[in-house]
Amino acid sequence: MESLNEIKSLLKSKQLRVTQTRLAVATILLNNKEKPLTSEEIFNKIQKSKKYDCDQVSVYRILSTYDEIGFIKKSNFQGEASRYILSNMEENNSLGHEHYFKCTACNYIKPFHNCFVSSKERELEKNGFKNLKHHLEITGLCPKCAKVS
Ligand SMILES: [Zn+2]
Ligand SMILES: [Zn+2]
Known part of the structure; x- marks a missing residue:
């Protein structure tokens, strides 16, 4: 787009x-x-x-x-x-969704384009698991804020 x-x-x-x-x-x-x-x-x-x-x-x-x-x-x-x-x-596709890193000091947000959890989910689905969902957020300090502290 x-x-x-x-x-x-x-x-x-x-x-x-x-x-x-x-x-x-x-x-x-x-x-x-x-x-x-x-x-x-x-x-x-x-x-x-x-x-x-x-x-x-x-x-x-x-x-x-x-x-x-x-x-x-x-x-x-x-x-x-x-x-x-x-x-x-x-x-x-199923890898299309994103997760984010968020800096707890300055609220900077960085998206991660590939989700490694999705492949794990597909593996589970092959073994009969269904309706799988996951939430993942990474928080911490971005490089800029990490330098200051
Ligand atoms: Zn920051
Ligand atoms: Zn994911």
Whole structure:
């Protein structure tokens, strides 16, 4: 997903109307490909751009729609609001989801693109295990904060 045009055709292919607010949310996500954002952060960025007028509830609704069509990935950190990041639709297979490292000092977030747990799950599935789920979050200090402390 590289451009707004791609997003427009994706919306159309999913029978979704191309609205200014949907595009605004998509633009923010495009500009933050490596940084998962909460719906509040996305809303604040839209407000700041002053180009669009929308409320927080519609941003949240758009995010759930995007999540449903696989356009974005949702992640949860313990005790925190969900964060969203564009998914790579081309390689959207079972390895497609991401986990994150979060710095406890500066809140820097780094996504990990390959999940090594998925292959373990598939191995278990072959042995008859079903409905497997996992949560993984890595927290600690990023290199910058590690230097200071
Ligand atoms: Zn840090
Ligand atoms: Zn995983």
